[in-house]
Amino acid sequence: MGRSTIANAEGYFGFPELKPGNYHLHVTHIGFKSFSKNIEVNLGENYLEVQLVESAILLASMTVEANPFKNGPLEQSQTILILDREFIQKNNGGTFANAIEKLPGISTINTGVGISKPVIRGMSFNRIMINDRGIKQEGQQWGADHGLEIDPFDVDRVEIVKGPASLIYGSDGMAGVINIAPAAFKQNGEIEANYSGLYRSNNDMVSHSFFVDGNEKDLIFRARFTAQDYSDYRVPAENFVYAGFLLPIFDNRLKNTAGTERHFSFTGGVQKNWGYSTLTVSGFNQQAGIFAGAVGIPNSYNLRHDGDHRNIDIPRQDNQHYKVIWNNNVQLGKYWMELDLGYQRNQRKEFSLPHTQGVGPNDFGNLALSLNLDVFTANMRLNQQHGEGGQSVLGFNAQQSVNRHSGFEFLLPNFQSFQGGVFYFREQRINNTLVWNGGLRADGAFHDIEEHLQPIFVRLEPTGEFDQRNPDINRSFFNISGSTGVSWVFKEDINVKFNLGSAYRIPTPIELASNGVHHGNFRHEVGNPDLVAERSYQADLNMALSKKKVHISVSPFFGYFDNYIYLAPAPRFSPLPGSSLLWEYRQNNAVFTGAELMSQLAIFKNFNLSFGAEYVYNLNLDTGLPLPLTPPFSTLTGLEYKIPEINKQVQNLYFFVESRRAATQNRVDRNERVTEGYHIWEAGLGWDLTFKNNTLQFQVSGQNLTNAVYFNHLSRYRLLNLPEQGRNISFSINIPLNIR
Structure with a gap:
């Protein structure tokens, strides 16, 4: 509650x-x-x-909890990783997705430094569900250059479910779910404020975030405002090779990769002995430059330094994401009812020069693409406890989406979409060591996609003729899915969990009806109106050993995907300027398999060693080739030493060193580049300083300390042969204030 x-x-x-x-x-x-x-x-x-x-394990900021509804003991149901605010603050990289990529099985797709989205076990986009305060985050997540529009400072608790979660959450939970939850409410009469600041040297990022949280006679309130500004980021290179040409990188900075962000959220409501009801209004506002060579053909002229590393020129993105969320948690006798209603408006604008796209004077100026998405969401769950040994959840999800576009370019047509489902989940303790869970779900959906006629230009002048970029498309879908699993506790220190699930995903409007140059992916993408829903059959095993001084968790997984949807190059060139080959959405059968390892060892008092590893193997069963954008095998090794108390003023002093190794990714799809492996280092220290009954938290850390030149296989700038950020020194401060 x-x-x-x-x-x-x-x-x-x-x-x-x-x-x-x-x-x-x-x-x-x-x-x-x-x-x-x-x-x-x-x-x-x-x-x-x-x-x-x-427990001697010091990494208390990352724990393992129970099922998605948090209603049972730790040994029950699926394994869920829980990250608290301490973990997010320590690993804040400027975006929320970058803050969680240190977990095995989690990667990110990046476009520069201000745009990133999570990848779970090699899958991303509409195969991962992000829930913010109980409402599915809906934006233009189908694009690799479309970041996750979440304020990284406005995250207090994160619950990560890896593996099929479509049963409870819906279609987009095929690869996993990331739940972003607010902190527990304050006690009556408590009011706290907080300031968080962050500076990153590589791109001169300056972040400020102010927060207030309180409870006054059961009236609860929260408010946050965040401002982030950053300049062109630095790379350890002076040139790069694109299409056979050697092009310069002036002052080791990628031109026009600066950005500015302004975010806010406000929550108000009541908390009584029957539960709570809150209303949250939030806004995400970002303006981000896109590297000058990412749209059109890069050349030495448009890459030349313009005298200001903080200005945001064309091409650029303007993104706004506004949400209104009404959360209710009500006790009805021995039942708990959770009701979440939400409205979202996602406005995405992309600006570029018309002549670089073969377009002359037009009514939109430099507005290449504008996508406006309105989404209404309703979720209800009724939780019932069956004594000490069982629980059940009955619920439904419903979502209505309306998308409208404008601009001189075309990529995605206007559409309306509805999807909804009902589910039943049951968990039962068989005996003191064995727990069983299972459930069923039924879903329906439809897409109403409008025809689009695009004006034809010749020599930058309109001809008065039109090209049909997509026809009217009306599609409906129905699916039934289910899952089951067991958890076995062996000698109290060993827990084995095994889950089987059949998940599904309906094709999105972008997969059915796109037809245009997607500059974030540097290609002309064409949809397929005949696509059918994906179906997966997945198995997930988790074996965990937890003792006083050691914790080891191994998680192998396997999935067979029927009619897996993906983009593949066609054997013909695009007729549109600024593009080369056509890329088409296709369906083939595929398999995903791999494993993750997470371990922590207390070598001696206050000194911890951690080691994590992840590997994903996938195969297109029809072509015999790997699927694109597969993360390489990688490991993360860390050492941390903590001194709980030096004196009354300085406490919780800690030092840490981390080493990331990534193997060469040579299992690639057609026309996908092989990416060499790399080894980078990170280190830092932090401490708490008590001052007038308030505790100030400081951290200084360095990323890529050796200024290594390396490429991220999932980075969109990898297609341009651009390396990742060079050395970066970060300074952070957190100042909590106990007002009352």
Whole structure:
């Protein structure tokens, strides 16, 4: 129900005025394993004794919890990684997606430094669902150059489900789900404020974020404002090769990669003993330059330094994402009802020069493409506890989308889309060591896509004729999916989880009806109106050993995909200027398999070693080739030493060193580049400084400390042979203020 409290020095805590019913209690403390238990509260006073188990593992900011509804003990259901605010702050790279890529199985697709999106087990775009405050984040996520429009400072808790999650969340949960949840509410009478600042030397990024959170007589409120500004970023190279030409990089900076961001959110509502109801209004505003050589054909002239590393020129993106979310959590006897309603408006504008696209004077000026998406979402879940050993969830999801476009270019037509589904999930304890879960889901959807006629220009002058870029398309879909799994606790220290699931995904309007140059991908993309829904059959195994000084988790996975949708080059050239080959959406059968390893070892007191590894193997069963944009095998090794207390003023001093190794990715699709492996280093230190009953948190860290020249296989600038960022020094400060 969103409440939190802090135990006193003797360890006593309490939640006054709770209604009789079933609740889920979660207890955490640094140096101990987290504790989770379902409890039934009756009339009168209720007492509970909790004894935590000591753990020498210091990485308390990353834990493993229960099922997606957080209603059961830790050994139940799917494995979910939980990241708290400490982890996000420590790894803030300017975007939310970059903050979570240190987890095994998580990668990012980047366009420069301000635009990134997550990849789970080699899959991204509409195969990953991002839920913000219970509402599916809907934007133009089908594009590799379309970033995840989430304020990285406005994230308090992240729950990551890897593997099929379509049963509970819907079509786009085929590869996994990332849930972004707010912090627990303050106690009555508490008011806190917070300032977070960040500076990154590579692109002179300056970030400021202000936050206030309080509870006044059960009226709860939160507000945040974030501002980020950054300049052209630096690379450890003075030139690059594109289409056989050696082109310069002046001052080691990529021209026109600067950006500016302004974000806000406000939450208000009530919290009572029956639950809570809150309304959140938020806005994401970003203006980001696109490297001058990314649209059209790069040449020495348009790459020349213009005298200002902070100006944002053409080509550029202007992105706005506004959300209104109404969250309700209501106790109905022994049931809990969760009702989330949301409205989103995503406005994406891309600016470029018309003549570079073969277009003359037009009514849109330099506005190449404008996509305006309105989305209405409704989710309801009814949770029931079946004694100490079971629980069930009955729910539905519904979503209505309307997209409108403008600009002198064409890529995606106007469309309306609806999709919705109902599901039932049950989890039952068989005995003290074995837990079973399973469920079914039924979904329906339809797309109403409008015909688009594009004016034809000859020598930059309109001819009065039109080219049909796509016809009217009306498609409907229906799917049934299900999943089941078991969790076996062996000798208390070993937990084995095995899940089987049949997931699905309906083709999106961009896959059915696109027909234009997608500059973020440097190609002409053509949809296929005859695509059918994808179907996957996936198996996920997680084996975890957790002792006082060691934690090891191994997660192999396998998936067979029927009618997997992907882009492939066609055997003909595009007739449009600024492009080469046509790329078509196709369907083939495919397999995905691989594994992740996550381990932590307390070598001695306050000194931890961590090691993570990930590998993804996929194969197009019809062509015999790998699928594109597959992350390479990589490892992340870290050492951390922590001194809990130096004196009353300086506490929680820690040092860390991390080493990332990525293998050469030579398993590539046709016309996809092989990317050489790399080895980069990161290190840093942080500490808390107590000042007048407030604790200031500082961190200094360095990324790519050796200024290595390396390429990220998933970077969109990889297609231009542009290396990743050079050496970067980051400074961060966090100042919490206890107002009352």
